Amino acid sequence: MDTDALVTGLRRRGSLKWTRHPDALGAFVAESDLGTAPAVVQALQDAVARGLFGYLPDWLADDMARATAGFLRDRHGWEVPPQRVRPLPDVLAALSAAITYLSRPGSPVVLPTPAYMPFLEVPPALGREVLEVPMARDGGRYVYDLDALDAAFRAGGHLLVLCNPHNPVGRVLEPAEMRAVAAVVDRHGGRVFSDEVHAPLVFPGHRHVPYASLDDTTAAQAITATSASKAWDLAGLKCAQLVLSNDADARLWAEVGYPVEHGCSTPGAVANTAAYRDGVPWLDDTIAVLDGNRRLLADLVAEHLPAARYRPPEGTYLAWLELGVPGAGDLLLERAGVAVVDGARCGAAGRGSVRMDLATPAPVLTAIVERMGAALR
Numbered sequence: 081m082d083t084d085a086l087v088t089g090l091r092r093r094g095s096l097k098w099t100r101h102p103d104a105l106g107a108f109v110a111e112s113d114l115g116t117a118p119a120v121v122q123a124l125q126d127a128v129a130r131g132l133f134g135y136l137p138d139w140l141a142d143d144m145a146r147a148t149a150g151f152l153r154d155r156h157g158w159e160v161p162p163q164r165v166r167p168l169p170d171v172l173a174a175l176s177a178a179i180t181y182l183s184r185p186g187s188p189v190v191l192p193t194p195a196y197m198p199f200l201e202v203p204p205a206l207g208r209e210v211l212e213v214p215m216a217r218d219g220g221r222y223v224y225d226l227d228a229l230d231a232a233f234r235a236g237g238h239l240l241v242l243c244n245p246h247n248p249v250g251r252v253l254e255p256a257e258m259r260a261v262a263a264v265v266d267r268h269g270g271r272v273f274s275d276e277v278h279a280p281l282v283f284p285g286h287r288h289v290p291y292a293s294l295d296d297t298t299a300a301q302a303i304t305a306t307s308a309s310k311a312w313d314l315a316g317l318k319c320a321q322l323v324l325s326n327d328a329d330a331r332l333w334a335e336v337g338y339p340v341e342h343g344c345s346t347p348g349a350v351a352n353t354a355a356y357r358d359g360v361p362w363l364d365d366t367i368a369v370l371d372g373n374r375r376l377l378a379d380l381v382a383e384h385l386p387a388a389r390y391r392p393p394e395g396t397y398l399a400w401l402e403l404g405v406p407g408a409g410d411l412l413l414e415r416a417g418v419a420v421v422d423g424a425r426c427g428a429a430g431r432g433s434v435r436m437d438l439a440t441p442a443p444v445l446t447a448i449v450e451r452m453g454a455a456l457r
């Protein structure tokens with residue numbers, strides 16, 4: 081199919097990515113154009129046929145907890161009792177709850193940058209300061225800057241937002257890196273919000289290890305959020321999972337969690353359960369397509385954006401392009417007709433870069449980079 085026909089079909093689907101900028105190619109929001117698993121569609125159709133539209137029933141919350149625990153065990157080797165998996169509307173609700181209930185009252189939030197954009201917005205909305213901690217480089221790879229993290233905790237920070245796999249730079253953390261972070265957090269009695277929403281999306285050669293699964297120290301520090309929403313493209317269904325990895329958090333959550341859990345949608349729980357339980361073969365096929373795309377993007381960048389720096393992501397379907405062009409987001413929208421995220425929205429460390437979504441058919445990805453190249457030449 082040619083690119084125009086593909087784009088017409090995507091716009092007709094009506095997603096945010098393809099309707100906010102009707103005259104531009106959409107690559108700004110983390111939605112996948114690769115659809116979802118047939119098992120998910122089937123489960124949703126069954127729920128529609130039954131009229132399962134009321135509040136989240138206990139049996140479904142329990143079933144989703146079992147399906148999530150099964151996925152965490154089989155995919156990531158993490159044994160979690162299903163009772164420790166709680167329903168949520170979304171990952172950002174978990175971040176708000178972690179700030180409100182787990183971090184020292186009034187304390188700043190420690191945020192490695194570049195970061196997922198709302199991580200810079202949620203803490204101030206709750207009256208909290210964000211301490212941006214620019215990531216460091218090890219060769220071409222982004223890594224956490226342990227000394228800078230230590231300084232942020234010394235400056236009063238208490239909750240660290242860890243994002244793994246990392247949006248936007250695509251790193252999948254290795255256990256040794258996480259242990260080094262854990263030592264810094266431990267030294268200051270800090271806490272960790274571990275955002276693992278991209279965990280199902282890890283490319284060959286890398287392995288997702290949940291932070292809380294490492295040892296007793298990380299289990300005590302962490303509260304973990306995940307969802308099928310990114311990998312199976314279900315974000316609009318409003319459902320995620322909180323994983324409690326220590327007794328104290330489980331006790332606290334039993335007291336304060338209900339208003340947050342109340343936001344979890346019933347169709348979302350149906351879809352997440354089906355994804356984790358029956359959507360894994362589809363996921364593996366989709367990862368193969370995305371693996372092709374992240375490599376294709378390397379060729380396209382070399383050809384059309386030779387001055388840019390791009391390292392294929394280890395996980396996620398997001399790409400981080402260091403263009404060295406401040407304000408590139410607006411410029412590309414105006415001159416190239418391409419909608420990406422300006423890196424400055426990911427924190428000061430992102431200035432000059434852009435974040436783009438590579439979960440799209442290869443001809444569309446190609447057209448996006450060709451247009452960017454023509455505009456920046």
Ligand SMILES: Cc1ncc(COP(=O)(O)O)c(C=O)c1O
Pocket residue numbers: 110169170171172173196243247275277278307309315320
């Ligand atoms: C790292 C990360 N965290 C959280 C979210 C938002 O998730 P939710 O819609 O569940 O709040 C996204 C969405 O792209 C994300 O990439």
